[in-house]
Amino acid sequence: MQWVFIGAGNMASSLIGGLINSGAEPSGIAVVDPDQASCERASERFGIRSASSLGDMLKQFSTAPLGLVIAVKPHIVEAVCVEYASVFADFDSSTQQLMSPLIISVAAGVRASSMETWLPEGSAIVRCMPNTPSLLGLGATGLYANAATSDKHREQAQSLMDSAGVALWVDAEAKLDAVTAVSGSGPAYFFYLIEHMCAAGTALGLDAETAEKLAIETAFGAASMARTRELPPSRLRENVTSKGGTTAAALQVFDQEGTPAIIHKAMQAAHDRAVEFGDQLAPD
Template sequence: MNDIRITFIGAGNMAASLIGGLCAQGVDKSVLRASDPNEQQRQRITRELGIATFEDNAAAVEGADVVVLAVKPQSMKAVCQALAPHLAASQLVVSIAAGISCASLEQWLGPRALVRCMPNTPSLLRQGVSGLYANGGVSNEQRSQAEQLLSAVGLALWLDEEAQIDAVTAVSGSGPAYFFLLIEAMTRAGEKLGLPREVAERLTQQTALGAARMAIESDVDAAELRRRVTSPAGTTEAAIKTFQAGGFEALVDQALAAAAHRSAELADQLGR
């Protein structure tokens, strides 16, 4: 990646996490740039990450190989339209803005190599996962560049169809909040069972972390792991049966379908 010059348009938390991840992987800070209209944000990025920052987007993208659009979705149209005259045809544009389709980006930037990504908030801890979709203008080399970029903050998975971005949004983009909700509920339930809040919270958090690591590192799927810890007529079976009697699986299906539907709606609204 030291041969690739990368400019970030927008220097918020997600951009900062990507820059930090690249630096942690040994990427030379001299090939990284960021632009942001907020002077305090530019100063923070320079102070904490040691890269060059710009107020002017056009100056920031000059000579870049990869341009990462990391601005708020509501600002994307205006940013892209102002930036379009200053982009070279050879530059890869990577968008990490939720809800902005490749068709909208091409309308604002003109036909070009585009990769659309959906990262999630654990990327801030370099424990994220991103779904990536490349349009037809992206070369194999550029796909590799985009994958290395997003891999700096976690797992990067390619999608065959752009429509799958809505499903990624529902599963992993919004997914951390689902687990936070479960942690909240289990903590409250532990308190009701007589545990001090701090103890219930720590027990729940560490259990979530341990279960996630087991799921990732095991050679069997989650269903088999669940069966292995569910003894017949035991305590776990009593809890699982209660979840299932309440329609747990169907509720998860409905929740993710609602999130995917809303993702598609937002893409339509923001892309106009």
């Protein structure tokens, strides 16, 4: 499998690095970005090919099984798809042939159904909703495949996103809006909690550095225990909570202040905004 990344930003870099770390040959990976400096940085960092023109790059991959990864800002996706469709048509009308690639999009909000209207008919599209810990290989990504995507394509997409963390499939594109609410926006929820735990710790008399380190390491340890999946989160919580103890006193305040309802309401707002965002980016 050969991979061409359109866009040389942080997410593309994390996926390229993950591919190489998992054994992919740099010679089979390329990046296309109109910013020449970004291309040069990616080439120097990973030892891959780069170009500012999609057409020029695809000529080098015209006979290889190809994955085209769209890793640009959402409002640019339509232009990228239209450009690719034009390049594909040019190849088709010439003596050359271009194998129809697997299209993988990591652009937030742009629906596969929208991309189908911009890309050549029958394009295999996998839409992904990654999150920022993917930059550390610790991501949680939701994936959705359109009807043109084969089992082999799904395996290839799974392999790519597994290189950046954990990748899970959903059976309906609308469920990616729920993925956005849980894991796409989710890191910010935990950063928010850590932020305010730090502030509370300093208010209780700790110095800022100590409060921050304790809060961050506690979050890391708790997540690591939950990640083993030996016990559900509810049971882990119960195991820490002694009747009448300090943890019970804190959790009682959470319940009294309606924290569960706040979490549900906040995630519903994230979900609804994701739906609105997709509507705004859909073709007229």
